[in-house]
Amino acid sequence: xxxxxxxxxxICCSTGALRLLGxxxxxxxxxxxxxxxxxNQCMVCHSERAADVPNPGPDLRGIFGRAAxxxxxxxxxxxxxxxxxxxxxxTLDAFIADPQAxxxxxxxxxxxxxxxxxxxxxxxxxxxxx
Amino acid sequence: xxxLPHRSVVVVGAGVAGGLIARQLALRKIDTVVLxxxxxxxxxxxxxxxxxxxxxxWDIRTGLMQDAAKETYTFRRSRNEAARxxxxxxxxxxxxxxxxxxSHWNGQTWxxxxxxxxxxxxxxxxxxxxxxxxxxxxxxxxxSYAELEAYHDLFEKLFGISGRAGNLxxxxxxxxxxxxxxxxxxxxxxxxxxxxxxxIFEQTVVREFGYHPFPSPAANSTGVxxxxxxxxxxxxxxxxxxxxxxxxxxxxxxxDLLLFPWLARQxxxxxxxxxxxxxVEHDPAAGRARGVRYLDLTTGEEYFQPADAVVxxxxxxxxxxxxxxxxxxxxxxxxxxxxxxGRNFCFQANxxxxxxxxxxxINPFLxxxxxxxxxxxxxxxxxxxxxxxxxxxxxxxxNVGSGRPINARRVPPGTPRWGSAWKRANADWYAxxxxxxxxxxxxxxxENYLDLDPDYTDAFGQPLLRMNFEFRENERKLSAYCTAxxxxxxxxxxxxxxxxxxxxxxxxDVRIYQGSHITGGTPMGADPATSVxxxxxxHWDAENLFxxxxxxxxxxxxxxxxxxxxxxALRLGDDMVRYLEKPGRLS
Numbered sequence: 001x002x003x004x005x006x007x008x009x010x011i012c013c014s015t016g017a018l019r020l021l022g023x024x025x026x027x028x029x030x031x032x033x034x035x036x037x038x039x040n041q042c043m044v045c046h047s048e049r050a051a052d053v054p055n056p057g058p059d060l061r062g063i064f065g066r067a068a069x070x071x072x073x074x075x076x077x078x079x080x081x082x083x084x085x086x087x088x089x090x091t092l093d094a095f096i097a098d099p100q101a102x103x104x105x106x107x108x109x110x111x112x113x114x115x116x117x118x119x120x121x122x123x124x125x126x127x128x129x130x
Numbered sequence: 131x132x133x134l135p136h137r138s139v140v141v142v143g144a145g146v147a148g149g150l151i152a153r154q155l156a157l158r159k160i161d162t163v164v165l166x167x168x169x170x171x172x173x174x175x176x177x178x179x180x181x182x183x184x185x186x187x188w189d190i191r192t193g194l195m196q197d198a199a200k201e202t203y204t205f206r207r208s209r210n211e212a213a214r215x216x217x218x219x220x221x222x223x224x225x226x227x228x229x230x231x232x233s234h235w236n237g238q239t240w241x242x243x244x245x246x247x248x249x250x251x252x253x254x255x256x257x258x259x260x261x262x263x264x265x266x267x268x269x270x271x272x273x274s275y276a277e278l279e280a281y282h283d284l285f286e287k288l289f290g291i292s293g294r295a296g297n298l299x300x301x302x303x304x305x306x307x308x309x310x311x312x313x314x315x316x317x318x319x320x321x322x323x324x325x326x327x328x329x330i331f332e333q334t335v336v337r338e339f340g341y342h343p344f345p346s347p348a349a350n351s352t353g354v355x356x357x358x359x360x361x362x363x364x365x366x367x368x369x370x371x372x373x374x375x376x377x378x379x380x381x382x383x384x385x386d387l388l389l390f391p392w393l394a395r396q397x398x399x400x401x402x403x404x405x406x407x408x409x410v411e412h413d414p415a416a417g418r419a420r421g422v423r424y425l426d427l428t429t430g431e432e433y434f435q436p437a438d439a440v441v442x443x444x445x446x447x448x449x450x451x452x453x454x455x456x457x458x459x460x461x462x463x464x465x466x467x468x469x470x471x472g473r474n475f476c477f478q479a480n481x482x483x484x485x486x487x488x489x490x491x492i493n494p495f496l497x498x499x500x501x502x503x504x505x506x507x508x509x510x511x512x513x514x515x516x517x518x519x520x521x522x523x524x525x526x527x528x529n530v531g532s533g534r535p536i537n538a539r540r541v542p543p544g545t546p547r548w549g550s551a552w553k554r555a556n557a558d559w560y561a562x563x564x565x566x567x568x569x570x571x572x573x574x575x576x577e578n579y580l581d582l583d584p585d586y587t588d589a590f591g592q593p594l595l596r597m598n599f600e601f602r603e604n605e606r607k608l609s610a611y612c613t614a615x616x617x618x619x620x621x622x623x624x625x626x627x628x629x630x631x632x633x634x635x636x637x638x639d640v641r642i643y644q645g646s647h648i649t650g651g652t653p654m655g656a657d658p659a660t661s662v663x664x665x666x667x668x669h670w671d672a673e674n675l676f677x678x679x680x681x682x683x684x685x686x687x688x689x690x691x692x693x694x695x696x697x698x699a700l701r702l703g704d705d706m707v708r709y710l711e712k713p714g715r716l717s
Contacts, residue, residue, distance in 0.1 A: 040354055043354045043362070043364070044353075044354055044364040044365040044379070044381075045364055045379065052361070052387075052391030052392075052394075053172040053173070053177075053380060053386070053387055053391060054172055054173050054177065054178065054378075055364070055380060056179070056364065056378055056379050056380070075178065075179075107179075109367065
């Protein structure tokens, strides 16, 4: 069934609303210390330091500002290899909020973090990883 | 042969035992070299997605195991049979590479019941001095659980073990194993999730029989965990590719994840991979080992590594073979019951009863190595054996460890072996079946032993080890008894179909996997006439030669062996520090 004009309008509105929320999340500075606690969920697969043995997820040092799918030697999904974006406040926030919606078909087995403050803190922490 | 510079300690084998000993030595900055015949599994196809999930490559074709084309064992059931080599290793699976069998294990980490290390005394006290058959050379280990408690505790912390305490400083804990030996501390991590099959088992045994089910203790990490050495584990993803696989999520406690990367940073430690140890060089007159002779498998060059002390920490079979081939200690002779090397060789009497419940979603693909719910009411001497005609027992429980497509398929009895009816049964029952399993103990028998094969050699020209083993009357009776208990529980679950109870019986079938928990061959004990190593794991005939691993067990319990292997190895590491400071017989 084709969507009606009203439905299309509603979809556009909700996407716009999401964008606005994303922008709002990036405006207030996050708390890196609280972000470290949030990062516990990520540590299951990602390392923020030199790893002794390969981890399931790519190394997150230098993630902020880096092009998506660009850690040398890491085997990314086709979706992330072709994502053509760099990791900014906006793109990270969208990806962490709902990984499958942000980059459909990526293989990171994580459902996302719904809480906006937690995401903001986490991104603040990710910025500290060099 | 090239003679290398002298080292303080040379350890044979980079598995659980070798890694833990090396850790204790490294803490004291003692110069140590570990020789490992294989390579490193991390970073290769076996440790990455998607290739890690290849059941055919790693499980069916045993891609991570000892290569039987190079090194295998011969087998016979009695002394009047001719032994034949196992062309494929299937009954048990020795590992190879950094981590040893501890890299492809499931992770069940037990503390055995505290009487286990003085089992002979316990049984004689409870059932009379004549109760133990002359054919069953049970012996006390010469070490008590109390001496090992702190090492069990340390191991659980190092490997991030998850579980629920059953006996905390003598106080029985709800939801834990009431037969557990008393522990000072709870497990460092919370237990794994309970599976649907585990819940069915739990409800049945509590409701119908009043037993005490508990979650299996596991080296499957239930969260992000950092161990006392600062080594980190991820969280288990319940992917069902645990035993026979390398964990790509770094969520399984293994030496290759938690010990060797840490050791690599220590200043006086060296790991030499692809080093096949050929012999322990030994000076019988002086009662000392001089060092080990090994082959560099990458160059084919042979080396002699002299050392102040030598530790054999290979797989059960390897330790025994090296001592027999080197003529260190007297070989066991079953005809006279004299000699020691090769005696008290034990397997396990493991069985299962299949349960089919169409209304319940078992979903076996969603599991960790040790997602098990278990009772210990029928293990070892936890129940009265008066009038039963056997000793020992086993844990009974539901372990849903994998739903892999080739091996994890149960079909009800009477299903055709091929064709559309077989396919339909697979589709119908895959998600709706499981097994009530028994891990049965195995106590020594004078005719179950290891010796050198007179005919066959390995790729390096060394004689193969010959396994002389049969399920004797004791194990047949205990398996019949414990499997009947499992069947009784299975029938009380309200299942549509319960598979036939098939206890272990003679003849022992070496083609069927029955667990890799083989023990003995170099038993420990206080009497040099019946043991290879002292209670301090020091060889009776060579004071600077030590043996670690399940080969020192004097019998096998109805629990996996890794807990005691680890505790004994950590204690040996500390003992060796004492030995190197002041050489002599350790007491």
